[in-house]
Amino acid sequence: FMTLETQRALPNEPDLQTIQTQIQERGSFCPVQWLIDTGLLPYPGYEAWRYGEHDFLTQAVECETGTLLALLQAGQRQAQALKLVSESTRYHDWRAEQSERELAFSRRAELSQLLSTRWLRSQDLPQLDLFMDSGTASAENGLIDTLCGRQWHEAEKAYSTLCEIAPNHNQLGRFETLVLYGKHMAANPVIESEWVADELAGLEQDIAPVARELLRGRARDYLALAWQRLGHSLAASREPHIHPSYAWMQIPDWQQVIDSIANITDYREQPELLGRLAQALYYRGQQDIAMLAAASVFELDVDSSALMAVASSIGPLNTQWQEFSDSDEPHPSTHFPAWLLLRRPGLIHHLNSPYPKPAGKAFQACVSLLHCRVEKRDEINARERLQGISPGLLRVYLGAD
Structure with a gap:
């Protein structure tokens, strides 16, 4: 190794x-x-x-x-x-x-x-639209600049200029929505708890779609501020959709995702939060630790759709999951962490991380067997232990899968 x-x-x-x-x-x-x-x-x-x-x-x-x-x-x-x-x-x-x-x-x-x-x-x-003269195009671009630059007072003035130049502009109402929401965020940096659900719904259903359409590649600059505001206002809960990590993922601010989930005492039993944590670790550059955290989801009693969602969030893990699923010898999904460890034995060097990792009998048996190999100790007892749990996994270890 x-x-x-x-x-x-x-x-x-x-x-x-x-x-x-x-x-x-x-x-x-x-x-x-x-x-x-x-x-x-x-x-x-x-x-x-x-x-x-x-x-x-x-x-x-x-x-x-x-x-x-x-x-x-x-x-x-x-x-x-x-x-x-x-x-x-x-x-x-x-x-x-x-x-x-x-x-x-x-x-x-x-x-x-x-x-x-x-x-x-x-x-x-960018080109001059047949129905938009250069003055209108310049005014619209100026408004977009102020919205994405979070300059709400200037955005209000830019919006007024656009209204004067192009009173029949077909997006005036939607641009006004973005201007007003920006001013609303500035005036109310903290969301009162009784309004958080309404703010979240409004952002997802109304504001975000408009911003993505009108601001295109620059929409994140506008929307990130809205998601940060929600991330700070959402209270930690068992419901993943109203957990702060949901808001931080939309930006994405991966370190905030990690920190907000770590504040939940029982997140290890919540597949969606655990998968979200693994994804954040992956994008923070901790690929092996992320794969171990994600693999621990497969030892929980969850349906296949939840497992697929976790696997697909991390590219290398998804590849391993597909190979596991397509194996000639079927294995229960709860044995995927053990199978993964045998395929990527270097993962044993990351078992001391503070983040979740698999703890099932099959996984622990594989850990013991790999430690015997690393330390050049006799493997007979460790092999027998794995054989008693899963002959198929022992064949994977021996290279027969």
Whole structure:
């Protein structure tokens, strides 16, 4: 066995499917948004950069410079293979008094160029609409800038300008909704407990869909503030949908997901919260610890849909689950953690983490057997123990599966 050191697991390079999905959902492939999606750029770090707390965006990226450059170059090659068109983007300080200040990406020119480029389909390039003159387009873009920059007073003025220039604009009512909600958040930073459920429903059903449609790839900048507000206001409960971690996942702020779930004394018995924790650990770069936490769900008495939801939230785990499910020799789902350990024996080096891990008899028998191998001790008793629990798992260990 190799001794595994705790280090951040890196995501796969941006592939064609990832880029196409981001274009479909957000209108473009944006490397900065991809870094947030993969967890390499934690949202709090991105937000700190937008508020002027970092001189360069790369100071918030949890990745070695050379590796980051290689990942972004790979994304560029894939975008070019899809014949996408590049467009330079600028980011400005979110502080009201510094709103004209353009932010820097990196000390390295090549990294700055890669991070400041977004990729679009040629037909999606900004162009003058037949029914929208340049003044209207400029006013709309100005309103979007203020909404995504969280400048609510300026957004109100920009909205008034749009109304004057284009009184028949077909999205005025929806833009007004976003302006009013922004002002509402500013005036009510804390949500009273009796209104939390209504605020959550309104955000999900009304505000978020409008923001995603009108703001597209920049919607997260607007919505994150709303989810943070809810995350701080939701009380911990046994109902996952109204647990704070639900709000933090929408941003996503993975460390807040982890911290909020750890505050629940019995979260280890709640499959959805346990799966959510595992997903957050995965995006915080702790892949092996995340897989152990997720695997522990399979030892609980839950239905197959819950197991599939947990497995699909973590790519490498999903691959292992599919192999387990397609095995020639069927195993009960409760034995998946043990099977996983035999397939990835290096996981035994992460059993001392403070996060959940499987504890079933089959899993513990496999742990004992692997320790015998590592320590070069006699395996007879350990093999007999596993044989008594599952002959099939012993065959997996011996390489006969």
